[in-house]
Amino acid sequence: MKQSAGYDLHSHSRASDGSLAPAELVRAAAEAGVRVLALTDHDTLAGLDEARAAARAEQIRLVDGVELTCLWHRRVIHLLGLGIDPQAEGWGPYLQGLRELREARAQAIADKLVTRGLPDLLGAARALAGEAPIGRPHFAQAMVDAGLVGSAQQAFDTWLGQGQVGDVKAQWPALAEAVAQIKRAGGYAMIAHPTKYNLTFTRLRALVADLLAAGGDGIEVSYPGVTPNHLRDLLQLADRQALWVSAGSDFHSPSQRWTALGRFAHFDSERHLLDRLCNDTERSRAAKGL
């Protein structure tokens, strides 16, 4: 189950909060046996051109993607857009809005941490983010660099994770707006890692119903941390609601040992988005090892 699936529809580069440049990510994916890779950076498409060029050289297929931060009943949800057209109308203002929200939130995070006696980390976090939309992982790394914590994970556990002082809320766009932008760009709108929002299964079904009502397409069913029971329940939900299903490693960095490109629990589905994304069915079957 943990050998490479041959495809990976969820990954991050330095264009958001990953540690590899887009071309390095693509090369690492190729080395890991991935033949179809989606780059799905948080709230930006900036890594796609470089990744596409590298994918051509490596003879792997790049799926243009994004992971949009949005709100559903005041809860932060991550929505994957897969197979999007990066040139489509609306991305400029949509992503610029998210960038501004992130910049304002970063200021608020820094201020909150200062009230708890930490040094002002805004400058360091900004420098680490560079051109990327700034987020909590940049603060986590700034804390590691400043010797305040032993690891980025510890930074989340103590300062930045859910319920901690640095978990500052923002008025992200609503789920329906994120779906609309992905559909405007001709992509598939998929709920990322649905078991990671602390939702009961009843609430998850309500989320899926709202996704469908907004014109969305499906859910991720296999990713790090998913249990065999989750996978079974998610596949069943997808069958009942006629959802597309996808899977990916949510890779951020080679130093995170629990995520590796192309590694997640295997499954079979008639409604696998990989088949839909690859017009060349043979290649898709090969990527799936069939």
Ligand code: AMP
């Ligand atoms: P942000 O979009 O700024 O809220 O940051 C979200 C990102 O932070 C996620 O995509 C993960 O990469 C990372 N993250 C969130 N929560 C945790 C956590 N508890 N432990 C480690 N990383 C986390």
Ligand code: MN
């Ligand atoms: Mn992330």
Ligand code: MN
């Ligand atoms: Mn996510």
Ligand code: MN
């Ligand atoms: Mn992700």
